[in-house]
Amino acid sequence: MDNPQLHPLEVNPKTGEPFLRLLSHKNIILTPPRLSDAPFLIPLLNDERVYHWLSSPPYPYLPEHADWWLNQIKPASDRILAELEDARNDATLKIVDGSPVRIIREVQEDGTEIFLGDICINLAEQPWELEGSGRDSQGTPRRDPSDPDIWTLGDYLAPSHHGRGIMSDAFNTLLHQWGIPRMGVQRMVVTTLEGNKGSVRVFEKQGFKFRKTIEDAIDVRGTKRGVHVLEWSHGT
Numbered sequence: 001m002d003n004p005q006l007h008p009l010e011v012n013p014k015t016g017e018p019f020l021r022l023l024s025h026k027n028i029i030l031t032p033p034r035l036s037d038a039p040f041l042i043p044l045l046n047d048e049r050v051y052h053w054l055s056s057p058p059y060p061y062l063p064e065h066a067d068w069w070l071n072q073i074k075p076a077s078d079r080i081l082a083e084l085e086d087a088r089n090d091a092t093l094k095i096v097d098g099s100p101v102r103i104i105r106e107v108q109e110d111g112t113e114i115f116l117g118d119i120c121i122n123l124a125e126q127p128w129e130l131e132g133s134g135r136d137s138q139g140t141p142r143r144d145p146s147d148p149d150i151w152t153l154g155d156y157l158a159p160s161h162h163g164r165g166i167m168s169d170a171f172n173t174l175l176h177q178w179g180i181p182r183m184g185v186q187r188m189v190v191t192t193l194e195g196n197k198g199s200v201r202v203f204e205k206q207g208f209k210f211r212k213t214i215e216d217a218i219d220v221r222g223t224k225r226g227v228h229v230l231e232w233s234h235g236t
């Protein structure tokens with residue numbers, strides 16, 4: 001029997017891999033990272049329509065960068081799955097510190113999958129994300145109900161699939177199916193590089209409110225860039 005602690009993830013009967021199906025785009029799923037994803041990440045993160053809007057990945061994005069990254073995020077996903085396995089017989093659903101599924105894949109009619117991108121809810125760490133919260137950094141969630149942790153989002157999608165509502169659906173699905181119920185996400189503060197209208201709109205469509213724009217906030221591959229900061233609280 002599938003582990004009830006995976007709820008609401010489904011399990012691929014052929015591979016045993018858990019996945020989360022998007023609420024509107026039913027042929028798109030979120031899965032754990034796979035080490036075999038490296039060759040698919042590389043062209044996306046070398047595409048100007050993607051990397052121009054991301055602050056952390058190096059450019060040019062090389063095979064060793066992809067391998068390093070997958071060797072960071074796959075063990076993190078595995079650890080959450082192991083935690084959920086250990087809690088298999090618990091009566092209540094365990095709250096965990098991350099999502100085991102994050103890679104966006106399109107499922108073809110023949111069952112093969114195309115790598116489309118990545119979406120991840122993490123604890124916020126940028127100073128402008130933590131501003132006003134009394135926190136300098138957040139190593140692990142505090143889980144204080146009177147002072148919710150501040151979470152943020154990182155995401156990108158293959159340009160071939162931009163503008164079809166996929167990231168809005170992916171974020172809505174991940175936040176409401178896993179982030180809120182299984183990670184205890186109550187508050188988010190997110191950052192986009194200045195001028196990233198698509199990303200700002202994805203957040204606005206989830207009910208995020210614009211907080212501020214900060215000029216010259218961040219060094220991106222040797223150039224100072226501005227950022228837009230948006231915020232959200234559950235139930236407001």
Ligand SMILES: CC(C)(COP(=O)(O)OP(=O)(O)OC[C@H]1O[C@@H](n2cnc3c(N)ncnc32)[C@H](O)[C@@H]1OP(=O)(O)O)[C@@H](O)C(=O)NCCC(=O)NCCS
Pocket residue numbers: 049050051053054154155156157158161162163164165166167168169191192193196197198199201202
């Ligand atoms: C930003 C990004 C994730 C948006 O994903 P997407 O699936 O194309 O977005 P959606 O189709 O869900 O569009 C959401 C809204 O943004 C609007 N939008 C999308 N791209 C836009 C653009 N370039 N300019 C203006 N509006 C845009 C859409 O029209 C839609 O609004 P609407 O429903 O009111 O019409 C995607 O373009 C991307 O991966 N960009 C490169 C990496 C990146 O910017 N990541 C985010 C870092 S903060």
